[in-house]
Amino acid sequence: MPGDRPRTSVGTAAVIVIVGGGPRGTGVLERILAHESVNADPTPIDIHVVDPYPAGAGRIWRGSQAPLLWMNSTTADVTMFTDETTAVIGPVLPGPTLAEWVAERSAELAEFPEIAAEVPTITPSSFASRSLQSRYLNWVFETAVDSAPAHVDVRVHRRSVVDIVNVGETQTVHLDDGAVIDATTVLLAQGHPDALPAPRETALTSFASDHGLTYVGPGYTADLDADVIPDGEPVLIAGLGLAFIDWMVLLAESRG
Ligand SMILES: Cc1cc2nc3c(=O)[nH]c(=O)nc-3n(C[C@H](O)[C@H](O)[C@H](O)COP(=O)(O)OP(=O)(O)OC[C@H]3O[C@@H](n4cnc5c(N)ncnc54)[C@H](O)[C@@H]3O)c2cc1C
Structure with missing residues (x-):
């Protein structure tokens, strides 16, 4: 019954729905929050991140995959952060590369059985497992959410978006549990969608x-x-x- 479905409506707030919580969705979220952290005239913003996989890593980098599956980038080359070399409008907020992040918390990471053997071997020129990268991306996401200024509310939905319908000035985003979000902005960060067989x-x-x-x-x-x-x-x-x-x-x- 449509009337029984949970519904998040647009009130006075801007409602942004990010479809896909992988690296791109996480990067977009980090940038929105970076801009809002220096907004001199803030108004309420609700951000909904929708992904059936863990936000940050998403589907490609999820931790629940064989640890033998690796990245093809070295740990020194992987970062989710801006620095002085980044051409970007808005605040530059540096953070660790994957190599630096692992070095800073190697003892803590070595507690996880699936990456325990790998962590002590990681150098800036190593190719890390996707399981290890998963933990970095999840941390980036959580760190971004923790940094949200008071006027921004971030919610994560472990669901799939099944439809988006234009309704006047807004769009209604339909989730696979029947929930509906009325959005002022929808960002599609879905990566490579699955394709039907050719x-x-x-x-x-x-x-x-x-x-x-x-x-x-x-x-x-x-x-x-x-x-x-x-x-x-x-x-x-x-x-x-x-x-x-x-x-x-x-x-x-x-x-x-
Ligand atoms: C096997 C493999 C190995 C790779 N290795 C590397 C590497 O070593 N280095 C590198 O830089 N890049 C690598 N890549 C490229 C990879 O695509 C990018 O690193 C990165 O994951 C792209 O981020 P993204 O957020 O755009 O897409 P994705 O990571 O694909 O994230 C998209 C997210 O959108 C979600 N989504 C999709 N549709 C919906 C929906 N309808 N509702 C809700 N959520 C939805 C998905 O669940 C997913 O979590 C690799 C890719 C693959 C496939």
């Missing part, structure tokens, strides 16, 4: 099915099930990008 992938699925083979279509590796491929079977991988490296790790190193 004709080639549909044909490969049929071919595999007809010949008693297994076909795994394109997708984000952490979302796919490597266990459908039995040990010792010949495997053909199409493509030599990031997902190729992931599959090599999942089918070889992770199986010993």
Whole structure:
């Protein structure tokens, strides 16, 4: 029943909905809060961050994935913060790179079993696991929220947005639990959305099915099930990008 759904309405406040709490959504949030922290004439702002995955890391960098899946950037090259080299309007608010962040709290991070062996080995030129990067991104998000000035309220919804409808000057954002948010601004920070299978992938699925083979279509590796491929079977991988490296790790190193 539409009338029973929780509804957040636009009152006197600006209501901003950020769809996607990955690195881009987190960066946008940090910048909004940085600007508002020096706003000489503040008015209330409600910010809603909507993502079914943990805010900060989001889907790509979520901690709940095989620790053998790594980043392809070195820890010294990863930062979510502005510094004197950043061309940006608004306050420059420096913060640690991933390398500096790990060095500052290595003892604390080594308490987590999935990254305990990795943490002592991290140098500025290391390639970190996505599990470790996950913790950095979640910290960046929480640090940004903690910095919010009094006139800004940030709420996180662990849901998916299923529809956005224009209604006069506002937009209604529909979440998959039936909740509705009336927004004055909607920011889409969804990364690479999933795609329906292309004709080639549909044909490969049929071919595999007809010949008693297994076909795994394109997708984000952490979302796919490597266990459908039995040990010792010949495997053909199409493509030599990031997902190729992931599959090599999942089918070889992770199986010993
Ligand atoms: C396997 C892999 C490895 C990578 N490695 C690196 C690397 O080493 N270094 C690097 O710099 N970049 C890397 N990238 C690139 C990566 O895309 C970016 O680092 C970064 O994650 C992009 O951030 P984003 O916020 O734009 O998108 P994402 O990280 O994809 O975040 C988008 C978020 O939007 C959410 N979302 C989508 N639709 C909805 C919806 N309808 N409702 C609510 N939420 C929604 C998703 O759940 C997700 O959390 C890698 C990408 C992949 C796929």
